Amino acid sequence: MPEVSFQTRSCARCTLCCRLPDIDELDKPANVNCVHCVEGFGCRTYEKRPQTCRQFQCDWLTDPALDDAWNPLDCYMIVYRQGAQRTVLVDPSLGKAWQQGHYASMLKDLARQSEAEGGYLILFAGDEVRRIRPI
Ligand code: SF4
Ligand code: SF4
Known part of the structure; x- marks a missing residue:
């Protein structure tokens, strides 16, 4: 795909955050599409989407330190911060490639x-949960 500069980043056709996370307000388990998601297009109930959806932006959209290789x-x-x-x-379709x-x-x-900022990195891949270390 063409190179995307940070200033022009947008969700475009991405709907990955409507599939990968579990969302309590929607009773949505992880790794299945939300019932309101039109894959590759967006949200059918955009004006009425719950607060969790309204507040969410992945780090690729908001953090210039993430280069374009992190385009979901x-x-x-998907990368995001929680404190x-x-x-x-x-995405489970990636298999073990990660x-x-x-x-x-x-x-x-x-x-x-993340560790240089005083934080840590946790990865969820299917049933696997793992802390990723920099070495
Ligand atoms: S994962 Fe990021 S780029 Fe993709 S739809 Fe969600 S917020 Fe947008
Ligand atoms: S309600 Fe809309 S924005 Fe929220 S997960 Fe479902 S499709 Fe995505």
Whole structure:
């Protein structure tokens, strides 16, 4: 895809945060599409979406320190912050690829960045929950 500058980042066709997280207000489990989601388009109930959805923006949208490799449409992962914890949700369609090569390097770099800020990085991939270390 064309390079996207930070200033022009937008969700575009991405609807990954309507699938990967569990959302209590919607009684939605993790890794299934919200009933209101039109994949590749957006939210059917946008004006009435719950507070959790209104408040959520992934770090790729808000943090210029994340480069374009972290575009959720390209990397099949979402990054967001919860206080000191930085969370990565991995799309199950990525399988175990996040443990190898370029993905593993990206995650270690992100863990390094998180720990340099006094935080830590937790990854959720299917049933697996793991703290990612920078080494
Ligand atoms: S994961 Fe990020 S880019 Fe994708 S729809 Fe959600 S907020 Fe937008
Ligand atoms: S209510 Fe809308 S914004 Fe919220 S998860 Fe469902 S489709 Fe996404």
